[in-house]
Amino acid sequence: RKEVEQDPGPFNVPEGATVAFNCTYSNSASQSFFWYRQDCRKEPKLLMSVYSSGNEDGRFTAQLNRASQYISLLIRDSKLSDSATYLCVVNEGTYKYIFGTGTRLKVLA
């Protein structure tokens, strides 16, 4: 079983739609969690951290479910500019960060 698993997609959604991605992790001792965004052939960019209480940043909401060992990212009112690959990242302590392979999102006009 992979340490961090994501559905590769692509998720094709119309503009204005709400879309959600999940990411599961295998290490129950994982300490912190993040979502990154990566555009084609570009560097990853930190989108948001995921807190136990969940957090929201504009149209983006991240949730953590420790019992089921998954994190989620919800994007509301999708824009064309949201088209990218979304990477889930799990910290297993001592500066070790495990990246998922990403979920590809295409927002269609």
Add this chain to the structure above:
Amino acid sequence: EAQVTQNPRYLITVTGKKLTVTCSQNMNHEYMSWYRQDPGLGLRQIYYSMNVEVTDKGDVPEGYKVSRKEKRNFPLILESPSPNQTSLYFCASSPFGEPQHFGDGTRLSIL
């Protein structure tokens, strides 16, 4: 402007010819790390450094070396490159731990 600078951006070389990919950050970050990204495998951590002269192995350190003699620089060294090290490499820095600022990437092809 806050940035992480990697050089070179592209390199084609041959097996066994030592090479160094440089990484420099201007944000006075303590934490720096190197990743490689391969199709279907995602980003995998090669090495990281918590501060000057403090480095540790990530998930895929075999065939790589690093050094951290100054806070701003964290070069990645391939002493004897092999074709399985053909990949897209990213350097990242952060004040805390989770990689916050990535360089533009270095695309290495080893023939």
